[in-house]
Amino acid sequence: MSGDDCFEILNKIFKAKNPESIENIKGYTIKYGNIIDENKKIVDEVLVSYFKAPKSYTTENMCEINTHGGVVILRNILDLCLKNGANLAEPGEFTKRAFLNGRIDLLQAESVIDIIHAKSEKEAKNSINQLEGHLSKKINEIKQKIMNVMVNVEVAIDYPEYDEGDATNEELLNMFSEVKSDLTRLEASFDNGKIIKEGIKTAIIGRPNAGKSSLLNAILKEERAIVTDIEGTTRDTIEEFVNINGIPLKLVDTAGIRETDNEVEKIGVVKSKKIANDADLIIAIFDSSKDLTDEDKEILDIIKGKKVIIVLNKIDLENKIDEKNEYLKNISDNIVKISALNETGIENIYDKINEMFNLNEINLDNGTVITNLRHKNLISKAIENVNKAEETLEKGMPTDVIAIFIKDILEALGEITGEEVTENIINEIFARFCLGK
Numbered sequence: 109m110s111g112d113d114c115f116e117i118l119n120k121i122f123k124a125k126n127p128e129s130i131e132n133i134k135g136y137t138i139k140y141g142n143i144i145d146e147n148k149k150i151v152d153e154v155l156v157s158y159f160k161a162p163k164s165y166t167t168e169n170m171c172e173i174n175t176h177g178g179v180v181i182l183r184n185i186l187d188l189c190l191k192n193g194a195n196l197a198e199p200g201e202f203t204k205r206a207f208l209n210g211r212i213d214l215l216q217a218e219s220v221i222d223i224i225h226a227k228s229e230k231e232a233k234n235s236i237n238q239l240e241g242h243l244s245k246k247i248n249e250i251k252q253k254i255m256n257v258m259v260n261v262e263v264a265i266d267y268p269e270y271d272e273g274d275a276t277n278e279e280l281l282n283m284f285s286e287v288k289s290d291l292t293r294l295e296a297s298f299d300n301g302k303i304i305k306e307g308i309k310t311a312i313i314g315r316p317n318a319g320k321s322s323l324l325n326a327i328l329k330e331e332r333a334i335v336t337d338i339e340g341t342t343r344d345t346i347e348e349f350v351n352i353n354g355i356p357l358k359l360v361d362t363a364g365i366r367e368t369d370n371e372v373e374k375i376g377v378v379k380s381k382k383i384a385n386d387a388d389l390i391i392a393i394f395d396s397s398k399d400l401t402d403e404d405k406e407i408l409d410i411i412k413g414k415k416v417i418i419v420l421n422k423i424d425l426e427n428k429i430d431e432k433n434e435y436l437k438n439i440s441d442n443i444v445k446i447s448a449l450n451e452t453g454i455e456n457i458y459d460k461i462n463e464m465f466n467l468n469e470i471n472l473d474n475g476t477v478i479t480n481l482r483h484k485n486l487i488s489k490a491i492e493n494v495n496k497a498e499e500t501l502e503k504g505m506p507t508d509v510i511a512i513f514i515k516d517i518l519e520a521l522g523e524i525t526g527e528e529v530t531e532n533i534i535n536e537i538f539a540r541f542c543l544g545k
């Protein structure tokens with residue numbers, strides 16, 4: 109519970125073994141005792157943690173009741189709190205209060221959701237960096253630079269007669285260019301950010317019996333770090349996440365592959381085409397113990413020009429095709445030989461993925477990475493306005509026009525950290541939280 113009355117409500121339902129008045133209980137203290145109902149019956153034996161304003165998650169008075177868990181006990185204690193005057197928290201309300209009370213900015217609040225939903229180590233690490241305020245600091249530095257430009261521009265507006273001492277157009281242009289390069293770097297980091305957050309959407313395709321489900325099983329078995337089975341956007345797809353070097357690989361349409369246990373339902377070329385069009389990475393698998401069939405060639409036509417790894421499977425058998433095959437070489441140089449059955453060569457696929465997506469370069473210690481589309485869009489908006497301001501300066505237009513663009517830049521950056529944000533946006537952001545966070 110959080111808020112002015114939380115200790116009063118707690119008092120009505122909690123009997124400590126060593127009672128003390130709330131004034132005497134220090135923050136960050138845990139007390140032992142029982143939760144009791146209106147008939148003085150013990151509901152559970154609990155520990156209660158006390159946090160006193162402003163030193164708490166929300167900056168308000170807070171208490172946390174640690175119970176034995178279980179649905180019935182939790183329900184009963186929750187009901188008792190509500191009966192005695194507490195309100196049920198909205199999703200994300202604790203974090204929202206921390207934001208509204210000024211303990212964290214909006215960027216940091218959003219990172220809490222990302223930490224909770226993180227599917228890979230890198231994503232979690234990046235979110236924690238963001239909670240620690242790394243991105244906020246960067247944005248605030250850029251804002252400060254823009255403010256400096258603003259000061260110079262405003263002097264020129266307010267005291268046009270004092271030509272001397274004004275920043276020249278050239279100096280202003282230099283300031284803008286510095287801001288722009290900072291913003292552009294952040295904007296560009298989103299490509300890596302997207303990979304960190306959403307994973308590389310990967311499709312395994314190949315004609316029936318090439319070894320798709322065997323490969324899938326080999327990957328899933330080796331990578332015990334399978335994180336989640338999330339229902340895809342359409343009802344019959346399942347998205348499975350596998351961690352490769354801390355980056356999630358989102359395997360799409362694995363349900364379709366699994367169905368292939370049933371001979372009749374093997375994925376056809378038409379379906380492969382649809383899946384391939386939608387993926388960031390295609391793993392196209394071929395049976396190397398057989399010559400390329402017409403169906404194989406159709407698949408090769410589909411993947412031509414896409415980000416693809418050609419996997420030659422069944423190398424434990426006598427090979428009919430290998431990496432020197434002209435037809436294959438014509439499609440891609442990324443050719444890997446494996447035996448899905450014996451689970452050999454799978455790591456060569458990972459090495460290729462590393463190489464193709466520069467995964468080793470995604471080093472979170474070396475810079476700030478944007479993972480949130482909302483932030484990226486606002487940064488792009490800020491860049492647009494820097495461009496407009498530069499243009500205005502170059503054309504020698506009046507300084508007050510520049511001031512308008514500068515305000516727009518500051519507004520976009522302020523919307524990222526939450527100073528300029530509307531209530532609707534705030535509500536939208538916190539609605540993504542789960543209850544009680």
Ligand code: GDP
Pocket residue numbers: 314315316317318319320321322323365368374421422423424425446447448449450
């Ligand atoms: P899919 O239809 O593409 O999903 O292919 P499957 O994974 O079901 O494999 C088809 C058949 O090839 C099965 O009998 C597998 O056991 C066999 N198979 C798959 N990979 C290998 C391999 O590396 N070596 C050998 N010898 N057989 C394999």
